[in-house]
Amino acid sequence: MKAETPDFPFSSKEELDNYFPYLMNRLATRWAFNQNRALAGAEVQGAKMRILSCLAACKELTINQLSVLSVTEQSTTSRTVDQLVEEGLVKRHINKSDQRIRTVRLTPKGFKKLVTISPIITELYRDLVSGIDEQSVRTCVRVLQTMLENVREHEI
């Protein structure tokens, strides 16, 4: 069965409550707010936290790649990386195979920082998926992956 299209403009709150982009926007904004609040004491909020996490996962990234994956504007990514270098949490590298390519890597101190906040992230995530069975979460992740492939404009 193909996905139905929404009957826009909506004529009831119920229709709005069933509209995927509305739910996603509300949830993404609330999640970012709650996460930043929970991380307030840890000195790694917002872009900093996303950039460190992406580097942990991907090991070595250019500013351009980091900007896409951390969903942070390129200028903010550059500025945040400067701050993280100063704090000793990341290091700039020159790619061995192509010296024109400048990349960023996590330092052991940066990795430790992420390990420190890991319990906070885990608890936030547990609250988020509370009462939802694993299979439904997995279906949702697959749906979001396909949607991202449908609309994204970057290869990564």
Added chain:
Amino acid sequence: MKAETPDFPFSSKEELDNYFPYLMNRLATRWAFNQNRALAGAEVQGAKMRILSCLAACKELTINQLSVLSVTEQSTTSRTVDQLVEEGLVKRHINKSDQRIRTVRLTPKGFKKLVTISPIITELYRDLVSGIDEQSVRTCVRVLQTMLENVREHEI
């Protein structure tokens, strides 16, 4: 089966690609960008579009309710409503049962504006759900509804 917790910090791109909050953040940002670009010619982008849509669905809302539902800061909601009043797309009302309650409603002109952009929204949505079966979209909507209930701090 209860939902698993992520193994944060992630140690591969694959783990990142399977992490719900990461996917949601990338998708929500891309969706908002694409929608604004598609609506560039229609003079109803961003907060304007979200506020009009919420009013179509809910008929009558206070600024506070509008701010929550349209995921827009209260001050921006107020300012945008002022602009929409000037354009004749919404009207301010005094609640009949409690005169202290000021609400906002869509005008017929505001509704027509939404009807005008309806084909654009429908096409964007079709692109988003392309290749995804209806049942998976519905599962995903249910998951997002439960997640929102888990984390939200407003009753609406």
